[in-house]
Amino acid sequence: MQEYLLEFEQVYYTYSGAQQSSLNGLTLKIPSGKKCALIGQNGCGKTTLFLLANGLYKPNAGTIRWCGEILRYNHNYLSKLRQKVGLVFQDPEQQLVASTVEEDISYGLCNLNLPNKEIQSRVEQALTEFGLEDLAQRPVHHLSLGQKKRISIADIMVLQPQLLLLDEPTAYLDVKHTRKLIKILKRIHGNGTTLLMATHDLDLVARWADWIFVMDEGKLVLEGTPEDVFMQCDLLEKLDLGLPLIYQFLFDKNLSSEEKTIVEKLRRRFLKS
Numbered sequence: 107m108q109e110y111l112l113e114f115e116q117v118y119y120t121y122s123g124a125q126q127s128s129l130n131g132l133t134l135k136i137p138s139g140k141k142c143a144l145i146g147q148n149g150c151g152k153t154t155l156f157l158l159a160n161g162l163y164k165p166n167a168g169t170i171r172w173c174g175e176i177l178r179y180n181h182n183y184l185s186k187l188r189q190k191v192g193l194v195f196q197d198p199e200q201q202l203v204a205s206t207v208e209e210d211i212s213y214g215l216c217n218l219n220l221p222n223k224e225i226q227s228r229v230e231q232a233l234t235e236f237g238l239e240d241l242a243q244r245p246v247h248h249l250s251l252g253q254k255k256r257i258s259i260a261d262i263m264v265l266q267p268q269l270l271l272l273d274e275p276t277a278y279l280d281v282k283h284t285r286k287l288i289k290i291l292k293r294i295h296g297n298g299t300t301l302l303m304a305t306h307d308l309d310l311v312a313r314w315a316d317w318i319f320v321m322d323e324g325k326l327v328l329e330g331t332p333e334d335v336f337m338q339c340d341l342l343e344k345l346d347l348g349l350p351l352i353y354q355f356l357f358d359k360n361l362s363s364e365e366k367t368i369v370e371k372l373r374r375r376f377l378k379s
């Protein structure tokens with residue numbers, strides 16, 4: 107198996123008309139088979155990374171490789187790449203295309219020319235998993251933001267990409283649907299999909315991810331396991347990212363040594379959960 111699915115090497119990107127570049131020599135490799143989280147302040151370049159990852163934008167300099175091969179930007183190559191690299195947009199409105207929920211979820215599958223039976227079975231599974239059965243025939247523009255978000259994730263997930271990029275997937279979701287989503291991600295990861303999730307929810311990152319990328323000003327500044335990354339509390343504070351709650355307790359200078367021992371035990375249990 108390929109060790110890294112997608113590799114950014116010294117990638118620069120500036121939006122047309124912008125004064126400053128959004129990616130500033132980004133070097134980052136997404137390891138195959140992992141549940142990766144991407145964290146960083148607003149505007150540090152997470153969404154831009156995603157848009158370059160499936161070839162929607164082209165770097166001004168540097169290289170992006172998919173399974174060791176430099177990305178090409180012709181129509182044929184890109185449509186194949188996008189079957190392997192699925193991107194769930196931050197804003198669901200950018201993604202929904204069809205008039206009803208069911209049509210929207212089947213839209214990408216129809217473009218893959220799959221047999222009707224296969225399309226029907228994947229759509230039904232997605233409707234059930236995301237709790238969208240009752241909304242299947244509703245017009246997408248009549249739904250709440252959280253419902254639209256769930257549809258936009260289902261749209262991409264049914265395509266079964268090798269790498270699934272999720273830009274703030276839990277934004278707009280309530281607790282119940284966040285839990286459902288995490289369960290679904292566990293299932294698809296178990297089936298072999300590599301995941302990269304951009305999020306500001308550090309508690310979720312600490313519990314969910316097995317690899318974390320930290321970006322700042324268009325560059326990768328730190329990466330590692332949750333343990334390695336969240337132990338760097340000085341750097342994370344300097345970047346104004348803060349820490350998951352359990353690590354905040356761990357680094358609380360006012361705790362007695364007994365309290366620290368309890369927190370450390372809780373942290374270890376939390377990491378295993």
Ligand SMILES: Nc1ncnc2c1ncn2[C@@H]1O[C@H](COP(=O)(O)OP(=O)(O)OP(=O)(O)O)[C@@H](O)[C@H]1O
Nearest residue numbers: 121122124128146147148149150151152153154155
């Ligand atoms: N279409 C655009 N034109 C010009 N500048 C842009 C455009 N989109 C984003 N930018 C700029 O590029 C930089 C990176 O933005 P990006 O959306 O990638 O950040 P982000 O890390 O995803 O932020 P957030 O956490 O708020 O979603 C920001 O400074 C932003 O203002």
